[in-house]
Amino acid sequence: MADVDNTNIEIPDFVDPGGYGEVSGQMAVPGTVGKSEAEEYNTLDEPVRKTFMRDLNAVGTKFFHVLYPKEKKTLLKEWDLWGPLILCTFIAMMVQGSQDVPKVKPEDSEIPKHDGGPEFAQVFVIVWLGAAVVTLNTKLLGGTISFFQSVCVLGYCLLPPCFSLIFCRLILLAEPNRFLFAIRFIATCIGFVWATFAAMVFLGDSQPSSRKALAVYPIFFFYFVISWLIISHTNV
Secondary structure, three states: OOOOOHHHOOOOOOOOOOOOOOEOOOOOOOOOOOOOOOOOOOOOOOOHHHHHHHHHHHHHHHHHHHHOOOOOHHHHHOOOOHHHHHHHHHHHHHHOOOEEOOOOOHHHOOOOEEOOOOOHHHHHHHHHHHHHHHHHHHHHOOOOEOHHHHHHHHHHOOHHHHHHHHHHHHHOOOOOOHHHHHHHHHHHHHHHHHHHHHHHHHHHHHOOHHHHHHHHHHHHHHHHHHHHHHHHOOOO
């Protein structure tokens, strides 16, 4: 009988040999990371509804972990970009500027008035380009996390600012005043702090301890820009 070569034994990527270690994720079917091929789902043979509900459940689970950032590896091991795409699209639709087309006398104002807000594409580019720059900084500092894992985390952590945006838009239904602006400011700050904290919980351990401060600043600035877009949006 042939001798058993122990050097050929492979350790699955979900096993952490020590500490947080190298977190190399994959875009796998939710819930199948760490399982053998025989145990994995075959999405080609299952109904579309079942696939959709499983993916929707996976997105909802990641949203929960952002709101309660304790368990770290769900966003990293089973990363996807559905959540970031949904949140980015929602923010872009809500804060984009609008044009007031003249209704009574077109000759008095031939050029439509614009409220000064950003365009949909501008917000979309700011979010994705900002996430890419932050991720690139993370990799350059020696982070042990893949590019798409970082983009996934940064995108899902936009959920608290989205809640702040919804709250601010509801307040804007009333007549603007200083008191309501103060409430909007506080709500935006809460979303900003929550998003930054959640992102650091997920990404902090992937950075060398001596360079964590350098990794925090771009994340802080990224969510600050998003929060500024939210607080600066008005109906005027």
